[in-house]
Amino acid sequence: MSVEENLLFVLCAVAVIVAIRTLSHKTGLPSAALLTIIGIVYAELPGENVGLEPELVLTLVIPPLLYNAALDSSLLDIRRNLRTVISLSVLLVLATAMLVGLGFSLWVTGATLAAGVALGAAIAPPDPVAALAVGRRAGLPGNLITLIQGEGLLNDATALTILTVAVAAIDGDGFSFPGATLQFLISAAGGVVAGVLVAYVVRALRHLRNDPISSNTISLITPFAAYLLGESVHVSGVLAVVIAGLIVGHDAPRYASAAGRLQTSAVWRLVDFILEGMVFLLIGQQLPEVVDSLHDYSPGTIGIAVAISVGVVLLLRPLWLVLTQLLPRRLHMRLGGEGAGREEALNSREVVALSWAGTRGVITLAAIFTLKDNVPDRDLLQFCAFIVVLVTLLGQGLTFAPLVRRLGLRANKADLARERNEARSASVQAALDRLDEIRQEQHDNVEDQAIETMRRQLEIRLERYRRRLDLLEQAESDEIPQSPQYEAALHVRHQVIEAQREELLRWRDAGSLTDEGLRILERELDHEERLLPDRN
Incomplete structure (x- = not known):
């Protein structure tokens, strides 16, 4: 396409993304699923489609999306639920890859274990974008939001590392489980170290982050720096991005200026909005190319391969969640530090919801499209990955919100509001205490007047928060109670x-x-x- 045609495509794509966002807000349907459907429809129209360049996606799209997700996550909450997060993002991904590999080697004619593991690694990691968007709108409890976020942050690194090992096995002497495990551990540990190094470099530059423009610039280049550092030393660049994002996000309230935080947050929301919309439109457009490549396979072989891929993805996740919840509770101890103790067990409704929050997305297609022509059954593997994405993104994505409502899973809004108002009251009381210290440190009458003016403002605010807390304490449901005076004042x-x-x-x-x-x-x-x- 010419430059003008490319520009026209981008403008039309952005217009579609904005329109779908508006439609999603009005209907409650996930925008990721709607954009994928539009991409499929567009792919069937006459004209040229836009191909999914895997290297471009893995280098320029995945790092900023993962970094922004890490910035918005809670390092403390993930640490409190680390065993469950590791179970889903590492062990379940490993189990999925191995099971798909075994299935292909046993039941798909001519398929190898290494090729099957490569497919399993690509389809193993859920993309939490659709599930989180729907879950937040439906008021999903915070513990499930944390688990979905934590899993989505770490599972991509696990999957891409396994994929690298499987591809190396295809090019070499075959798949060795001990060798693959060792390579995985080295890659993961190196990714963590690379992410920590980048995060501490960003922390060292905190004097530049007082300027909002400098702060934004540093924030935008951080995910690419972490990814390139990891990849340059042959460890997990994706995990480096996630670790850097979690640490920087945890440190941001302490080191970033107020203006920098406001501007950086706005910039990242825009970047996230455009990139996510574009990649889901591109997912749908890959359908014709993937389907056209299957002419060498019989319908029976295609059916068996698809059944193994979709079956493992849909059935293993709920089975895994049920089995891990049945483990003795002493195995669910949190790591040391603040909040140490046993992780709370998931109830049956939470297990069902978490089982259905396994939508696959762009990382699956980007990963499977990186396979080279020498990989056995490459076309069949790509088709299976695409079907898994469609089944989960459309099937689970469109039904997740009704399922959450049917299960009656909702965060207790009154409790959350009470927590925030208690924190607000505590912060205002700390400000009043600080005013007393300032008064004792100086004897200037002008400053006395300023202190009294500030004190009156803070006391009015504290009284408002306390009245709000009294109302929340009397709430008989999990909904935030109405306050005519509060609403009128706002x-x-x-x-x-x-x-x-x-x-x-x-x-x-x-x-x-x-x-x-x-x-x-x-x-x-x-x-x-x-x-x-x-x-x-």
């Missing part, structure tokens, strides 16, 4: 800010205020409005 404050904004526009339009002055004053109002609390 409404009035929004209206006052809007009146100020309209007056500034009248000044600008009358020529009494420059556009530069308008932007400065409008930014002040925007920040003031952003600071207004929501109903939580």
